[in-house]
Amino acid sequence: MSSLTGTRALTRLALRLDRVRLTVWVLGLAVMPMGTAANYLKLYPTQQDLDAVSGVLSNPSLVALSGPLNGVSIGGLTTWKIGVTEFILVALMSLLTVVRHTRTEEETGRLELLRATVIGRHAPLTAALLTAALANLAIAVLAALGLMATGLPVAGSVALGLATGLVGILFAAIAAAAAQLTQSARAASGIAAAVLGGTYLLRAVGDSGPTWLSWLSPTGWGLHMRPYAGERWWVPLLFVGFAAVFIAVGYVLAGRRDVGAGLLAERLGPAEASPGLRTPLALAWRLQRGLLLGWTIGLALSGAVLGGAAAGIGDLESPNQQLTDILDRMGGRNGLTDAFLAAIFGIIGMVAAAYTVQVTLRLRQEESSGRVEALLATRVSRLRWAASHLVFALLGTALLLAVSGLAGGLAYGAQIHDVGGQVGRVFGAAMVQLPATWVLSGFGVALIGLAPRLSTLAWAALILSVLLVELGALFGLSQRIVDIAPFAHVPKLPGSAFAVTPMLWLTVVAVALGAAGLAGLRRRDMPVA
Known part of the structure; x- marks a missing residue:
């Protein structure tokens, strides 16, 4: 029996269980960029209006909050306004999805019942990653199509949609590794969320100060793709490379622990609780x-x-x-x-x-x-x-x-x-x-x-x-x-x-x-x- 036996069935099960939750996430995150762009078209109808606001948005304080304005255009302004928020939300969706279908299933005992059937050792983790990847793919495609529907350039729309999806996939991979470390879903989510918070702070400090710090942040990479401002099509390689590393780490760690256990073993407490x-x-x-x-x-x-x-x-x-x-x-x-x-x-x-x-x-x-x-x-x-x-x-x-x-x-x-x-x-x-x-x-x-x-x-x-x-x-x-x-x-x-x-x-x-x-x-x- 292959270690991936049963992956298709588990993926279908995960998609069915999350059909409402993921539908809300996908539609919400796909519509946000399109709605932002449509409203900016009304607020700043001329290039003169955009030029006036661009000088303001270059202020270091606003750059720390939302990132740099890479292009003086509706697309650039949309990326500045919605980019970081979109990246954080898609990262949260992805890490919660992976932890829910891996560590949570183990913690509740449901995965042990499933593994009593014909299920390979790595099938649950693979199914969770596939579920998160499909959701991120849907967000990337729908977001890009929505931006193009507002009249924005195709290349920039594809770049912003791709950056959003890749941020989500990377944090799904980070969550896959974190889920192998602890015995509780709450701790696994906390580890992945702490990484997300750290990347936001690195981006904020780097965008307003030493630029090299923002290159240490996946949310910074999304902005460094420069949608609508001379796209950098090599930046996705960073996402793919690091996602592959974290996924590989997740698989290796999953093969070295027992079901229900974590690599960071919890210490046994005393037989009787202290008075406190x-x-x-x-x-x-x-x-x-x-x-x-x-x-x-x-x-x-x-x-x-x-x-x-x-x-x-x-x-x-x-x-x-x-x-x-x-x-x-x-x-x-x-x-x-x-x-x-x-x-x-x-x-x-x-x-x-x-x-x-x-x-x-x-x-x-x-x-x-x-x-x-x-x-x-x-x-x-x-x-x-x-x-x-x-x-x-x-x-x-x-x-x-x-x-x-x-x-x-x-x-x-x-x-x-x-x-x-x-x-x-x-x-x-x-x-x-x-x-x-x-x-x-x-x-x-x-x-x-x-x-x-x-x-x-x-x-x-x-x-x-x-x-x-x-x-x-x-x-x-x-x-x-x-x-x-x-x-x-x-x-x-x-x-x-x-x-x-x-x-x-x-x-x-x-x-x-x-x-x-x-x-x-x-x-x-x-x-x-």
């Missing part, structure tokens, strides 16, 4: 501390890098209406630097919300894995168990935002020699994001309590929020539609007046959703498969 681990909160801390530490380090670095970049906004010699429009859409009005800080901490708030959702959904993971049954068989109540994890979703997110705000304030204050005056302002810009993240946590709890099989829709809510806030104005959506996103109600600090009312309403909504979810969790059957 004999409460649900202490157990939750033991389970969550590694994740919290990793996110804290990542957001501290992000806050410092982007906060330090804000000082460059003041170098603009002749701010104009185009810049005002751009920064308005990014989230601010009163002053260029304040608008930039409001924009970047709005983004950091949405990134921190990913941690919030991840920790909230740990409740569902503990239930579906069967581990919670043993815990609830003791004197621990359902609400007490749930509260032990939600503490980290609520207060852990507050810690992440506080650390990023402090790091950003220190970096920005040091750049302009006013640390004492800026730390508090930037810290406030970070902390006002907190109630919006709590709404997403409350939504996740509501799903877990009332419709547990749909709990992954909490991720869909986060992605929808990001798209509405970042692209809603550009696409000309009604403010009522944009207001569906909780982050649309966050005060734009620093610079704007602090409004208590929306913060209170966001908190009320979060509490109401959480209370409904906890009530449902208390009454429904457990576990629900």
Whole structure:
């Protein structure tokens, strides 16, 4: 029997299981570039309009945020606006898909049942990679066709679509290697996501400073393909080469471990728990501390890098209406630097919300894995168990935002020699994001309590929020539609007046959703498969 026996059947199974999830991902990521280009055609109908805005977008601070504007054209502007966001989202889709169909299947025991049939050793990993590759191929083709349909040049459209698909395939390969290292899907996803975050920071620093750093980042490679600006058709070789290396590593590691095990073996604990681990909160801390530490380090670095970049906004010699429009859409009005800080901490708030959702959904993971049954068989109540994890979703997110705000304030204050005056302002810009993240946590709890099989829709809510806030104005959506996103109600600090009312309403909504979810969790059957 070949090691790939059963690959076709497993691929069909994966595509069937993900038919809704992947369809949403593919259509959303394929439509975004086309919609962005169509709207820029309306906003900047003449070359004179494009020339006016191009000088603004060359500012190092904006380059750090979204990358360089490689070509003064609608295509170049579309790549600047949507490129990095598209690359990050397609990378997330790919790594989550691969981990879900490899490590998650092992962790739940389903893969062991499948391997009792005629299934080769490498068939599951191959099927997961093929599923991710097909999704990325569909995104690349549809995105390119959509851009061409708006009238953009064929070569640039193909280059941008190809760059998007290749970024996704590379991170699918990275996830394939990461899935062999640990025993938990959460840790494997965390490793791959940490690599993604690191590549974003390398690109941000490299694009606004030492250029060679951006060549260490796959998201930087996508921009270095220069769609619509003299395409570099040799850059895809970097993606192909590194993807091949990570896939080979994944296959080698998969052949050297047992099913359900990881190369990084977990240490056996003592026969009896220490007194500090004999409460649900202490157990939750033991389970969550590694994740919290990793996110804290990542957001501290992000806050410092982007906060330090804000000082460059003041170098603009002749701010104009185009810049005002751009920064308005990014989230601010009163002053260029304040608008930039409001924009970047709005983004950091949405990134921190990913941690919030991840920790909230740990409740569902503990239930579906069967581990919670043993815990609830003791004197621990359902609400007490749930509260032990939600503490980290609520207060852990507050810690992440506080650390990023402090790091950003220190970096920005040091750049302009006013640390004492800026730390508090930037810290406030970070902390006002907190109630919006709590709404997403409350939504996740509501799903877990009332419709547990749909709990992954909490991720869909986060992605929808990001798209509405970042692209809603550009696409000309009604403010009522944009207001569906909780982050649309966050005060734009620093610079704007602090409004208590929306913060209170966001908190009320979060509490109401959480209370409904906890009530449902208390009454429904457990576990629900």
